[in-house]
Amino acid sequence: MRILSGIQPTGILHIGNYFGMMRPAIALQDEGEALYFIADYHALTSLRDPLALRENSRRVALDFLACGLNPDKAALFRQSDVPQVTELAWILSTITPVSRLELAHS
Template sequence: MRILSGIQPSGVLHIGNYFGMMRPAIELQKEGETFYFIADYHALTSVRDPKALRENSRRVALDFLACGLDPERAALFRQSDVPQVTELAWILSTVAPTGLLERAHSYKDKLARGLAPTVGLFSYPVLMAADILIYDSDAVPVGKDQKQHIEIARDLAVKINETFGQVFKLPQPRINPDTQVVPGLDGQKMSKSYRNNIDIFGDEK
């Protein structure tokens, strides 16, 4: 089984990242081939400072290793180190219905919170689909809020397969029922963009 997941370097990692993505990813190292990437292209929707993005990416890698990622068992890499991902994202975008992307919960939620409605933010699920499909992923450990993105990836894989023949596997989401959504300090989903997070390695206060 091939397992893939990614995490954005959009700031200091918090316990929502740990329970929602990092711990499941670390536990899955023994179950098959594991590929984990630092989603620096995705982070460009909110982080525009190159120096900060580089430092955040480095910190994510160090935190992942500190939490138990074994580089002998799992591949850890930056999304931007694989240019074929953005090439595939363009190919997928040629079959992606606009209505499918307009229904994305995360897009509507981010607009409601004041983020600018950029093309990058709108097409975020297409890039995520490329991340997943290019590695022939069987399983993708995600939080409950990301399940729709896996469904979009499956929809786009089906469209490509129907158009060009059998090209992609249909990945399955892996959602831990105990940590489907980790609440933040205000009771909403913990998120750096909501400013309700508790850092993984923050002080005791």
């Protein structure tokens, strides 16, 4: 089984982040190929300060490790470290009609 999930680094993590994403993600790291990302591109919609974004991303990674994520069992990476994310976004944005985009949620 392949597991993929992400968390936005928009601020200091809270108990909802732990119970809603981190704890289930850590529990699933033994169940298959676990890929977890820090969604720093997604966070740009609400956090515009690059220094805060960098620091929050670092904190998310440290919190994940402190809560029990095992780097030998799961991959943890920043969304911005994968160039294919922006490449695919560009490709999709050039072929997707605006009427279709208006149906999507943010």
